[in-house]
Amino acid sequence: MKKIILASIAASLLWTTTAFAYPAIRVFVDGQGISFDQPPIIVEDRTLVPMRAIFQALGSEVAWSESDQTITSTRNGDTVVLKIGDSGLYKNGQLKYTMAVPARIMNERTLVPLRAVAEAFDAQVGWDPQGYVVTVISSQAEAENSNTTTVKADDGTAVLSFRMDIPKSKGSYASQMEKTLNEEAKALTKAFVDTYGKKAQTEYEADKAKGTSFSPYYYVGSYEITREDSKLVSFYGTSTQYTGELQGQRACTSHTFSATNGKELALSDIITDSNKELQAFWKTSFGALIDEKPSNFYSDAKVRLEKNMDIVGFYVTKDGLGFYLPPETIAPNDGGIISFTVKYNL
Template sequence: MKKSILAAMAAFFLFAMPVAAHPPIQVYVDGQTVSFDQAPVIIDDRTLVPMRAIFKALGSQVTWSEPNQTITSTKGGDTVVLKIGDTGLYKNGQLVYTMAVPAQIINERTLVPIRAIAEAFDADVAWDPIGYVITILSSGSEVEGGYHTDVKADDGTTVLSFKMDLQDSNGSNGTKIKDSLEMEVKSLAKDFINDFENQAKKEYESAKVQGLPFTPYYFVGSYELTRDDSKYVSYYGTSTQYTGGSETIRGCTSHTYSASTGKELTIFDIIDDSEKELHNFFVSSFTALMEERPKSFYSNGKDRLEVYLDEVGFYVIGDGLGFYLPPETIAPNETGIVSFTVKYVV
């Protein structure tokens, strides 16, 4: 039986308001969960993780020099070096990354900034700010679910890469659902290549002539299951893309299916509220978030919300629903995806 989401308003204010605590951070490297003996931590919006576990997951060897407080890791022909408290990360003797937060020792464990380490070994990193999930696709890895393709210059150098991982559902309609999502992913890849292939090739050739470094364009992301049972199969997808310049663009999408039929569902297949009631709920909920953290939103965020109400997405979790708005709707790109969850049984 469908339920009214308005009945969950009180739960929203109890469970969805921003607080310092957050869900445990989960890290996946090439689809495999990485286990840590010290929980990852977030410092100044940067995630740090125990060094040995992440280097092992990336397939590299690591050594620790106690006298110099220095970490050295090797993989193939590459050597990465960083020092406790030092913001410089060196690859093959060259400074390649200045970290906002350096490696440090916490609870007698050496923690390193995960994005800097992964990218130093040419891996792609995606961050899910709703589930606190970090997905890393290492250089040369195969994507078992989803889609992966590269575009190369005439000399064989990769100038553009598309990788979108896809977690499989275990339900009876899992194959049907997967086929639908894979079609969407391939369409995304086609559009990304059509839009940026020529631009990436031109930028690469220009950089080569001038002897300048070139960063390949990329689109990396993943579809993660937020619920997979006899009633619902729900996916939440996040992506990060780089197309030159100094900024990356983050995106999000979601799909929820009936587990019994494989049919994709709208929010009105799940709840009884009218469109007007739902819009009023969104206005109240997102306004509460803006009033709690005004500096994270556009100054005219409340006016923009009225324009973007139809872009609110949803996904189903074990004990409720999640709602979100993409970056640059009511908040700038650096704020990321704006979201909240409502706890009730669906």
């Protein structure tokens, strides 16, 4: 246990949380909060946002022509063009929308109508008038290995979507590892659709009857490979979901496999520290994070920590280990995923 304890001081400097300060209007694209150098504005009930940030969030390239004040954005072979002060938005040379509020320049920033440009790239846009939250679900080309599901209302409107992306391992047991991750993604899909599918359809129909806008529910997640070598392959997954709440709910998961036989490994397969030693280390290390920024945690965070030692997760990095607790275990949802990494010779 000495290796980990000696690294605990450094670990306290590597902890990560997610706490954003948003302007009056908040924009989420595929569950991720978008930061703007010029706050979004509302003009005649239309939300306008800085062009470069929103196009980049949608995965498209954008170019600005000063001579004729024209914006050109391309993605997956599609080209969208709009001009400052012009109500027409063109897609692949054809008029796509006649905008009530065209693009404009404010504070030396080019602002574009969010809904028009997002829908031009086949994204879904929702608006929460109480919380001033815009949710955008893009139609990005599916990842090389992606689990996707959509629930639609009777009129064909998508009211719920699920996407979990899985990166391709290069190892000999890649298909075996991906099978485990895909099975988990399918289970998450079923749980999300079973829990929220009917609710989303019902709320959409209710909002439609009242003439108000409905913000589609979504679950967006992805795994990253945190280590892949001749010994170990480790995956760490994070996700965000929106189910009618103003703030997206976050979650995390992880899997580590032997690179020599493809078997999934528990922490006890990787290190020799006893469960008692590990719990003492987690108590010290997570406790240090709580002491460093107590306002980010629940007032009884340390009590909660001791009660939830059994759900501490881990993943392997190229030079050590990462440990994490799911959101809302010891800190509010907006505190994000509480985690830290330590150097450990594996």
